[in-house]
Amino acid sequence: NAGVTQTPKFQVLKTGQSMTLQCAQDMNHEYMSWYRQDPGMGLRLIHYSVGAGITDQGEVPNGYNVSRSTTEDFPLRLLSAAPSQTSVYFCASSQNGQVGNYGYTFGSGTRLTVV
Amino acid sequence: AQSVTQLDSQVPVFEEAPVELRCNYSSSVSVYLFWYVQYPNQGLQLLLKYLSGSTLVKGINGFEAEFNKSQTSFHLRKPSVHISDTAEYFCAVSYGGATNKLIFGTGTLLAVQP
Numbered sequence: 001n002a003g004v005t006q007t008p009k010f011q012v013l014k015t016g017q018s019m020t021l022q023c024a025q026d027m028n029h030e031y032m033s034w035y036r037q038d039p040g041m042g043l044r045l046i047h048y049s050v051g052a053g054i055t056d057q058g059e060v061p062n063g064y065n066v067s068r069s070t071t072e073d074f075p076l077r078l079l080s081a082a083p084s085q086t087s088v089y090f091c092a093s094s095q096n097g098q099v100g101n102y103g104y105t106f107g108s109g110t111r112l113t114v115v
Numbered sequence: 116a117q118s119v120t121q122l123d124s125q126v127p128v129f130e131e132a133p134v135e136l137r138c139n140y141s142s143s144v145s146v147y148l149f150w151y152v153q154y155p156n157q158g159l160q161l162l163l164k165y166l167s168g169s170t171l172v173k174g175i176n177g178f179e180a181e182f183n184k185s186q187t188s189f190h191l192r193k194p195s196v197h198i199s200d201t202a203e204y205f206c207a208v209s210y211g212g213a214t215n216k217l218i219f220g221t222g223t224l225l226a227v228q229p
Contacts, residue, residue, distance in 0.1 A: 042205060042219045042220055058216070104161070107158055108157060
């Protein structure tokens with residue numbers, strides 16, 4: 001049981017480049033989300049999805065796109081990377097959308113540096 | 116606005132001493148409360164949670180937390196810490212019960228010294 005798998009673990013981008021951070025879960029969780037973690041700011045929600053075909057914005061969505069074509073995958077796209085997007089990105093999932101009952105399962109993170 | 120406050124960004128403590136990490140949330144009728152731990156270069160792991168019932172919640176690794184509705188707090192405690200407890204600890208709140216979103220605090224780094 002792999003849980004939540006994020007790839008890549010590390011990435012360096014040049015300003016203006018695009019890339020996709022991958023997130024996959026094998027627990028049949030309906031709810032998936034992306035957070036960014038910055039020093040002194042904790043975790044901030046970027047986008048989330050309550051099921052295949054359904055996505056919504058979180059607290060800091062600007063500069064990021066998501067889609068949810070399958071239950072298992074929830075990729076995060078940076079269309080034109082900026083230094084302000086240098087951060088550690090975490091994908092998290094929850095069973096049945098009931099975060100209060102189950103909490104989140106987190107991936108191990110992607111450390112992104114934009115130069 | 117819904118928020119979570121962890122006032123202490125870093126808590127230094129000697130090994131085998133007790134520790135308390137503070138968490139306060141903005142008042143709401145219904146809240147679910149969580150503590151997560153993040154070891155260096157890893158993701159977050161669930162330490163414990165409060166949904167309802169007994170206000171004293173026990174978690175993994177000897178940690179416990181107490182829900183105090185009147186003070187809107189959910190402080191994390193451990194009677195005797197180990198070097199291996201050195202990590203960042205995040206308090207998180209789900210407002211409204213069934214909502215899908217967790218709001219996280221800014222984290223507290225617990226630094227255990229020998």
